[in-house]
Every structure is written in structure tokens, then in C-alpha cells.
Amino acid sequence: MPTARVSSAVMTHPVRRAQAEEMVARLGLGSLALDPDPDGPPSALRTALLAWSRVSEGATHQFMIQDDVAAPDDMIDLVAHCADRFPDDALAFYTNWHARNGGLTRLAALAGAGWVRAVPEEFTPTLAISLPVAVAAEFRRFAEQSADRHDDEVMTAFLRQGGRRSALLAVPTVTEHTGTSSINGHAAQGVRLAVCPASVDDARPQLYEGWVLEELSWVPYMRYGEGYVRLVGQEDVVPVRTHYTWREALGMAGLMTEDAVQDLVRERRPKEEAAAVGRAFGDSFADELWIHCLMLGRQAEEAARRHAPQGAVRGGTPAAERLRQAAVSTVGPAGLSPERRPEVTEAHAELLTAYAWSAVRCGEVLLDRTS
Known part of the structure; x- marks a missing residue:
């Protein structure tokens, strides 16, 4: 009790x-x-x-x-x-x-x-x-x-x-x-x-x-179809709701270059799924979502390596894996502009989830290139 x-x-x-x-x-x-x-x-x-x-x-x-x-x-x-x-x-x-x-x-x-x-x-x-x-x-x-x-x-x-x-x-x-x-x-x-x-x-x-x-050095997020990055200490920036695009944040956070990110997109992004997302919601959204999820996977990997207690296992149980799946299942619909979200069908949701996972799983690659 x-x-x-x-x-x-x-x-x-x-x-x-x-x-x-x-x-x-x-x-x-x-x-x-x-x-x-x-x-x-x-x-x-x-x-x-x-x-x-x-x-x-x-x-x-x-x-x-x-x-x-x-x-x-x-x-x-x-x-x-x-x-x-x-x-x-x-x-x-x-x-x-x-x-x-x-x-x-x-x-x-x-x-x-x-x-x-x-x-x-x-x-x-x-x-x-x-x-x-x-x-x-x-x-x-x-x-x-x-x-x-x-x-x-x-x-x-x-x-x-x-x-x-x-x-x-x-x-x-x-x-x-x-x-x-x-x-x-x-x-x-x-x-x-x-x-x-x-x-x-x-x-x-x-x-x-x-x-x-607790707080990380930077956090990727999406709003209205575009990817942004929240930087550490941003609460002291005027105005505090300043939004930095992922391109702007790369240098500010000491990360890799935009060219290096685009290389990963060319090398690792599944072409058929990218084309399908582009047909449904626009090529720009397909690009922004995949890069956002790439950065999301990178920071999640760093958080686990640096902050998880010794012996903590991600996805070590069916329940833990369901939580990870649930989190990725919402990233696509949430990243759309509000007027586009009602257009997401069950088939779209499955496509967006698989597409997001393809980028998240590249996170370790991105982490190792920027460590």
C-alpha cells in the first residue's frame, strides 16, 4: 500500500x-x-x-x-x-x-x-x-x-x-x-x-x-512538418521559444555537418518507403521525418549509454519493447501539421512507423560518427 x-x-x-x-x-x-x-x-x-x-x-x-x-x-x-x-x-x-x-x-x-x-x-x-x-x-x-x-x-x-x-x-x-x-x-x-x-x-x-x-545536451523534436532541435540552456535564450532547425543546430551543438547527414540519407534511407511517404504527405515531410528520427535514434542511444543505470536493458522484456514501439508509432502523425493529421489512415500509420524505425535504427551509426 x-x-x-x-x-x-x-x-x-x-x-x-x-x-x-x-x-x-x-x-x-x-x-x-x-x-x-x-x-x-x-x-x-x-x-x-x-x-x-x-x-x-x-x-x-x-x-x-x-x-x-x-x-x-x-x-x-x-x-x-x-x-x-x-x-x-x-x-x-x-x-x-x-x-x-x-x-x-x-x-x-x-x-x-x-x-x-x-x-x-x-x-x-x-x-x-x-x-x-x-x-x-x-x-x-x-x-x-x-x-x-x-x-x-x-x-x-x-x-x-x-x-x-x-x-x-x-x-x-x-x-x-x-x-x-x-x-x-x-x-x-x-x-x-x-x-x-x-x-x-x-x-x-x-x-x-x-x-x-535528466537534461541532455540537445533534443530533436518536430512541429508542423519540420524538424527542430532544443539545445541545452535554451531556457535562457530570448525569446525562450526560439526554434532552431536541425540544420542550424548541427553546428551549434557541435555535431556533424549537413553534408554528412545527407550522406546517411542517401546511403541508409529506404527508397520505396520514402517515396510512399512523399506521395502521401509530401517529399519535404518525408525528408524531415527521416532526418528527425535519425537524430532521435542517435540521442536515445547516447542517453542509454551515458545515463542508464548499469545493467539496465532496453527492450529487454515484451513490455519494454511495446513501450518503444508505441513511442515510434506516434512520431509520424505527431510530426504532421494539425490539418494533415486526420488524413492518417491505418495503412499510413503502419507506413510511417516502419519508415521512422528505419531512421531510428541508424541512430547508432550517427552517434558513432559524431562521438
């Missing part, structure tokens, strides 16, 4: 009250945090402040989940066990499949980690997140002074204050975002799903015992 005592609340709006009430009943959650000004301007923060205040007496941690998230029936038990392991950290149990934290979590899955430290400049995933109750109270006091309406952005600003650390992101994801509508104005981002979807049975060993990947 876990020693952490977790109380909980579901963020919701009157238009979704019925599904939120069903979630409370099914998951055994504490209460609803209903938008206190449902007719006012959209604001996730307004409702989040209420959710973080709904702490049960005697609780050590507060878990907040949004109403458009699917979660397993024993979610609170899982959160409590994780809070036992990391009693002082913000723990995010959902990470979107795109952007910097999505790329980072996918990399961590390939490296075999159970948790990864979020980058400090990007929004903190708050769809399903827990905080120690004292930290939740501090967040409320901090956030009450903010004019921002995005609780995930304010959470990042809060965690950067006073020497705090970024949230820990669960690598296997047992929660899932449902639908594409957004009360807070994020519908334009299109389909937004978990980066590494996993069953509870596969996730528990990694969440309870898996190693933690």
Missing part, C-alpha cells in the same frame, strides 16, 4: 459536466472543479485554481485531471505509488505527442527510461498532474497574480521560480486526450494524443522502478 494520500479534482465546464461526473464516479475521484465563470472569457487557469484548492483533509498530494482525459480505473492508486517514489516533484501523467516535451519523452522511451525531466521553457503538461499539497498551495498564491489564462504556461513559470525543478514526465502514458475540441482555444492544434500510450500493466514497472532521464 502506498503511504502517499492523494486527493483529487476534475477540471470541468458546465457543457462537459456529465462526462466529468462520470469520471469522478468511475475513478473514485474527490470532486468537480466547475468553472466559476462559465460565461466569461475562456480560462483554464480560472478553473485550475479551484481544482488545486479542493484538497481533502490529511492529503499529502493533490491530483488534478481535466474532463477530456481517459484514464484507467486505478489511476489514483498509480498516482499514490508514484508520489511515494517522488514525494517532492510535480508529476505529469500525460504528455502530448508533439513539441519539445513530446520529443523528449519519445527519446526517453527509446532509451528505456521510466521518467524524464521536462524542459524548463515549454508549457508543463497539466491534463493529468499531481503536486505535493504544500506546492499546490504555493502555486495557487503564485497563479492568482497572473493575467495569463493558460494554467500550463503559468505552471512552467511557477516551477522556474525559487530554484524549483521542472515536472517529471511519465514516459509510459496511461492517460489519453479525447477529442479535438478545446474550451480554452486549443482546437487549432488538431488531434493531440499521448506520446507513448501504454497499458497500466506495462506502465507500472517503469513508473515504479524505471530510471529517470
Whole structure:
């Protein structure tokens, strides 16, 4: 039995009250945090402040989940066990499949980690997140002074204050975002799903015992069909959301030349699969996805070699291999622009996954050429 005592609340709006009430009943959650000004301007923060205040007496941690998230029936038990392991950290149990934290979590899955430290400049995933109750109270006091309406952005600003650390992101994801509508104005981002979807049975060993990947020298990620690289220390760059293309980052990170990357593309990329991806989503996307996955495989290999505890084995069990497969299965759809994601059929998904793996498996080659 876990020693952490977790109380909980579901963020919701009157238009979704019925599904939120069903979630409370099914998951055994504490209460609803209903938008206190449902007719006012959209604001996730307004409702989040209420959710973080709904702490049960005697609780050590507060878990907040949004109403458009699917979660397993024993979610609170899982959160409590994780809070036992990391009693002082913000723990995010959902990470979107795109952007910097999505790329980072996918990399961590390939490296075999159970948790990864979020980058400090990007929004903190708050769809399903827990905080120690004292930290939740501090967040409320901090956030009450903010004019921002995005609780995930304010959470990042809060965690950067006073020497705090970024949230820990669960690598296997047992929660899932449902639908594409957004009360807070994020519908334009299109389909937004978990980066590494996993069953509870596969996730528990990694969440309870898996190693933690801290910051790397650089992290590849994709957005809107193009590959980028997040560099170490980028939280101090102005503006902090500066995006460096992989071409720009090669020299900045001390990596190989663009010509050397293109040599690998010519030598190792499967031509038939590249042509098929190009026909479906454009030649530019086919190029960017393969090079992104090449860099992803390279950094995952380095993370495993440099940071995994002695004796840790990637893919050493069927469950571990399923997590790696899940992470790679989302990279193609996530890398597309939002308007193209609904076009991905089952056949497309299989093609994109096989194509991505062909590049990821070249990662060791790229690592050895840049070591």
C-alpha cells in the first residue's frame, strides 16, 4: 500500500459536466472543479485554481485531471505509488505527442527510461498532474497574480521560480486526450494524443522502478512538418521559444555537418518507403521525418549509454519493447501539421512507423560518427 494520500479534482465546464461526473464516479475521484465563470472569457487557469484548492483533509498530494482525459480505473492508486517514489516533484501523467516535451519523452522511451525531466521553457503538461499539497498551495498564491489564462504556461513559470525543478514526465502514458475540441482555444492544434500510450500493466514497472532521464545536451523534436532541435540552456535564450532547425543546430551543438547527414540519407534511407511517404504527405515531410528520427535514434542511444543505470536493458522484456514501439508509432502523425493529421489512415500509420524505425535504427551509426 502506498503511504502517499492523494486527493483529487476534475477540471470541468458546465457543457462537459456529465462526462466529468462520470469520471469522478468511475475513478473514485474527490470532486468537480466547475468553472466559476462559465460565461466569461475562456480560462483554464480560472478553473485550475479551484481544482488545486479542493484538497481533502490529511492529503499529502493533490491530483488534478481535466474532463477530456481517459484514464484507467486505478489511476489514483498509480498516482499514490508514484508520489511515494517522488514525494517532492510535480508529476505529469500525460504528455502530448508533439513539441519539445513530446520529443523528449519519445527519446526517453527509446532509451528505456521510466521518467524524464521536462524542459524548463515549454508549457508543463497539466491534463493529468499531481503536486505535493504544500506546492499546490504555493502555486495557487503564485497563479492568482497572473493575467495569463493558460494554467500550463503559468505552471512552467511557477516551477522556474525559487530554484524549483521542472515536472517529471511519465514516459509510459496511461492517460489519453479525447477529442479535438478545446474550451480554452486549443482546437487549432488538431488531434493531440499521448506520446507513448501504454497499458497500466506495462506502465507500472517503469513508473515504479524505471530510471529517470535528466537534461541532455540537445533534443530533436518536430512541429508542423519540420524538424527542430532544443539545445541545452535554451531556457535562457530570448525569446525562450526560439526554434532552431536541425540544420542550424548541427553546428551549434557541435555535431556533424549537413553534408554528412545527407550522406546517411542517401546511403541508409529506404527508397520505396520514402517515396510512399512523399506521395502521401509530401517529399519535404518525408525528408524531415527521416532526418528527425535519425537524430532521435542517435540521442536515445547516447542517453542509454551515458545515463542508464548499469545493467539496465532496453527492450529487454515484451513490455519494454511495446513501450518503444508505441513511442515510434506516434512520431509520424505527431510530426504532421494539425490539418494533415486526420488524413492518417491505418495503412499510413503502419507506413510511417516502419519508415521512422528505419531512421531510428541508424541512430547508432550517427552517434558513432559524431562521438
